[in-house]
Amino acid sequence: PMNLQGRNLLKETDLNRDEFEYLIELAERLRHEKRAGIRGQRLAGRNIALVFEKSSTRTRAAFEVAAHDEGAQVTYLGPGESHLGHKESIADSARVLGRMFDGIEFRGSAHEAVETLGAHAGVPVWNGLTDLWHPTQMLADILTMRDHARKPLEDVSYCYLGDGRNNVANSLLVTGALLGLDVRICAPGELQPTAAVQAVATDLAAGSGARTVVTDDIGSAVLGTDFVYTDVWLSMGEPAPNWGPRIEQLLPYQVTTKVLGASENPAVKFLHCLPALHNRDTDLGRELGERYGLDALEVTDEVFESPASIVFDQAENRLHTIKALMVATVAP
């Protein structure tokens, strides 16, 4: 069996293809146990730190419930609730937390912060989202695709439309390249993944046989794809005044019924890491709706609520995959 004990997950490339696939299979087994009402004790007596410099619903909830399901305790240190990076260097906080906890989740802005934490903690560190990568999201997304694809994973193709420079877009490009899939990132030129991120994907694709495409052409990007994926047009921490220009740039990339139809695949499914602005039922949705006259941003309500949408399966899979990650890296 695979041994990932003591390992960090700071970015997707911390795992090789076999290790990534092992975590997906472990998540599937743990999901099966949970659904059968079997509670594990694989993390009994362990303590897990959850350090969030940004807010979260899914990631935090998944870490907490997953830890409790396997017998571990968690300590949540929310935005502004610890000295990390403010009154104390990240390297110092890492060494302190590493003396007390058996594993540390970190969500923040600068990716270097989680790298520093991982280098100094001496216990597994998991990236719960930075400006560059969202690796725990990828575990859930690949499990969800495996669940819904009516073919082997290596034949799966997915297309991400929208802000191609954010953490989720970067991670989707690199994950598909790592696993040998057919990945398309569709975004206007200024919002395509940086040359550095594309280079990582190109290198991985050469070894895995993945097909990776970065384009601004929606029709060719979506054609023949199994999954259409989008994310918010402005990520956490980006300045609010950018909404206007960003909406103007990305409105053509909104996921509509027509865009899904352009896949010419009647079984095409819709994915979104969430949270999503698909109606005016949020403070932000109302504010942007009134200001720009829009009922939805990155995805229409029609698509979000359609049978093609598997976003809540995807959200649930955050729990099972994060559990697999903690069990694989922390359990004896």
Ligand code: CP
């Ligand atoms: N998808 C995701 O990471 O959601 P949260 O911000 O709610 O954790």
Ligand code: NVA
């Ligand atoms: N790109 C989004 C993802 C949220 C889960 C953000 O960083 O805000």
